[in-house]
Amino acid sequence: MLTPRHQALLATLAGMTVGVAVFGTVLAINSATGQDSAQTVVTSPTPTPTPIASDGLQPDALQFAAETFGTEREPVTAEVPAGWKTSQSGTRPRYVDPTGVWQIRFDARGSKQTPDALLEARQGSIDEPDYKVISTDNTTLVYTYTDRERGPRMGLSRWIAAGDSDRSAVEITVGGRPQDEAGLRAVLERATETLRLPDESDDRPS
Structure with missing residues (x-):
């Protein structure tokens, strides 16, 4: 049979475990939403536009x-x-x-x-x-x-x-x-x- 002192200690440990779990969940959500973290943006190079034939044949481009x-x-x-x-x-x-x-x-x-x-x-x-x-x-x-x-x-x-x-x-x-x-x-x-x-x-x- 647990003494009142042992019961209080177990309650404290349980509370700490729940707190760590909740804190980990918050970190995961913040990471997913980009809060409090640096985001890496990847930009693809823009291809060189192809000359449009409808513009007409320009002498200086030849x-x-x-x-x-x-x-x-x-x-x-x-x-x-x-x-x-x-x-x-x-x-x-x-x-x-x-x-x-x-x-x-x-x-x-x-x-x-x-x-x-x-x-x-x-x-x-x-x-x-x-x-x-x-x-x-x-x-x-x-x-x-x-x-x-x-x-x-x-x-x-x-x-x-x-x-x-x-x-x-x-x-x-x-x-x-x-x-x-x-x-x-x-x-x-x-x-x-x-x-x-x-x-x-x-x-x-x-």
Whole structure:
């Protein structure tokens, strides 16, 4: 039989045990809710935004790289936007950007006709919805039309003579949308300035 003194001691020990349990529970709750403790915040890096094609092709965003096409005996070189790829080689390569919105095409087969004659023939042969000629300056046909799947489109086709002759050596065509006009003109001019034909020396000004 417990004496009153022993009963009081047991009651005290029981109270301390309950108190420790309650204190541990409070600590667990505070830890879960972040009270009286430092929280660690993990922030994921923001990915670099992908350029939006609807913004238009901007000239100052373009970088260029030299590409060689044509034939082994008569290679042709010109600069095209870096990253634009072609699935075909030879005399009629077509380089397309990764989004498929913009492209540049070369035709290095040559022709006995003059650039002006070829421009006139092309101008009258395009059969596309909403076809409209914008200009025909500098042996360059600039036009717009509506593609049945891709919507409004713009094309710029330029014919370049072979040296001092009147015959056409190369046709360069760039394509995109009307809002890409500034960028398309920059691509066309760069290709024209850097074009190297087989019978030309390397000191042609660029």
